[in-house]
Amino acid sequence: MNFNETDDNFSCYIPSVVHYRYFAASWGIVVVIVGTIGNLLTVVAFASDKKLQTKFNLLIVNLTFADILYCSFLQPFSVDAYIHLHWRSGESFCRVFGLLLFVSNAVSILTLCLIAVSRYLLINNTKTFERIYSRVGLPLILLSTWAIGFGCFAPLWTTFVFVQKVCTCSFHRTRGRPYTTILLVFYFVIGLGCVGVFYFLIYRKVKKASKALDQYKIKKLSVKKNTALPSTGIPGQYDRVDEPDSGVYTGVSESQNDVPVSHENTISTEGANSAPATPKKVIVHSSQGETTTYPATPKRVIGQPSQGETISTDLAKVKPAVSKKVMTKGPTKSKSSNTEFKKVTKMCFMVFIFFVVCYLPFIFLNALDAKNLAPQILHMIAANFTWLNSCINPILYAAMNRHFKEAYKNVILGIFSRCRARR
Known part of the structure; x- marks a missing residue:
């Protein structure tokens, strides 16, 4: 492949990645299809099922919109770049792509923080949860995640360029320093670290409650055994x-x-x-x-x-x-409520874990390879692995939450029944 000097700035072609590009493009197409269908299904299920229309699930929907922005709108351009090993959408849209890419990641991390905080407040201080996540407060909080995302990365507008080693648009590695370093530390270290801390606090609280409940059951059983029951029945x-x-x-x-x-x-x-x-x-x-x-x-x-x-x-x-x-x-109702709380919290924790797992290889590789000595194909593999994050969440919801699973099923059956009716 021959490119002129201008095109070379938007080319990621090297002989070692010629064959890999087909795998990357195929993987990208799967992410687009699965992610778009799954995330749109989540939004429709929330809008159509009253059982899902809770304050907490609004946070899930906000996370879903961030995933839709990435996998449905941005991902097709990445697939096109890998197929041709060349960015064909122009310099201006390259900057738009880079900005929206990092806004999507920022909103996802901030929403994961809000989810962890909300789960902790539910077991630690319900009144505070009701005050913060009120009908007026919650929409403002959700809008603020997008405002903060745009506010943080808009100043980097002139630094968004085509990065050849990952064949996509991102900010320049050195132009935006130290501001870019501060942002990455804030979101990927402090932000995700705070999420981990809150889930640890939830784990301690639930474990303490389970231990207290076990002690109570033993005490209750002891009382029943020691209670005298005369022939009168009292x-x-x-x-x-x-x-x-x-x-x-x-x-x-x-x-x-x-x-x-x-x-x-x-x-x-x-x-x-x-x-x-x-x-x-x-x-x-x-x-x-x-x-x-x-x-x-x-x-x-x-x-x-x-x-x-x-x-x-x-x-x-x-x-x-x-x-x-x-x-x-x-106690049956109380026990079922506790079980439901644990299941939902476990689901949210798995969403967080998958986010971290998807981005850790990419973050570590870029941190360790400051001199760009690692093979380009290794950088591409790490970057392509992050795509999984935008399509995996609906699968987790369906697998770990019966309400979402039932809502998905009802939406799909409704679509099929309407198609049959039209025929």
């Missing part, structure tokens, strides 16, 4: 066992938990050591603050005058009230 005494404050947001209020272990629904006894002539009472406190008093008697002592009729009459009154209040099945 325990001699109900011990109040407070559920440990795990600090984990479950989405279930305390009034929905098991009555024997909640802070609102308690059963207490009075007069356990009183004289036989003193009437004894069972007091039931409801979650609405109402107090109901029922007559009761202690365990029958052998040789004591029979009061079976009186006792059985009282039991008929007490038993229904106790069964309704005490046997409320709340």
Whole structure:
């Protein structure tokens, strides 16, 4: 291939990458197709399924728009450059490409930070989460990620050039220093580092809560074994066992938990050591603050005058009230909420991990190869690996979140049904 002097500035041709370009171009086409379909499917699913229309999922949609910008709009130009080993879109658009490329990465990193912070606030301070991620605050936060991205990289407009070793447009390696170095450190070191720190804090919080829950279960089981159950069916005494404050947001209020272990629904006894002539009472406190008093008697002592009729009459009154209040099945909801929280957090953590894995080879290679001694094909492979990040997220959502999976399925089935109807 022969290029004139002007074209040489936009050429990435060397004999060693002639055959590799076909693999790179094919890989780029797969990324464009999978990423465009998957990310658009995410947006449509969010718009059509009310279950997905939550504050947290708006962050997911913001991340999706950044991926759409990259894989649907920018990626085809990269594919074209690899097929021809030449940038054919002109100098002006090369600068536009470079600017949008780094804005997309900046928005992705900032959104990953917001996702990690939101998950931490949900388990640590729900009120703060509601204040920050409000109906007014959240849209402003999302718009600010794009404003910050453009604000940070727009000053580099004149430094965006065609970089031959990766066959794409980026900022010049030395012209923008030290500003370019500061930006890279801020986003890829501090930004991603902060995301890792927040997920570590979430892990510690959840682990601490799980340990407290295990201790509570052991204590509850011990109380059940030690509680006396006389022939009358009423325990001699109900011990109040407070559920440990795990600090984990479950989405279930305390009034929905098991009555024997909640802070609102308690059963207490009075007069356990009183004289036989003193009437004894069972007091039931409801979650609405109402107090109901029922007559009761202690365990029958052998040789004591029979009061079976009186006792059985009282039991008929007490038993229904106790069964309704005490046997409320709340922990199932609490357990399912905790499980759902862990699953969503795990999904977000995997999105973060894939982002880091996709960019680490490229970052390390450029940091270590300051003198450009590494083969060009190695730089191309590292750069092409970053393309995976823009198309992998919808796959993670479908694989790790049942709500997204169901929404994707409904959207696809809806499209097929409409196509059949038109035929």
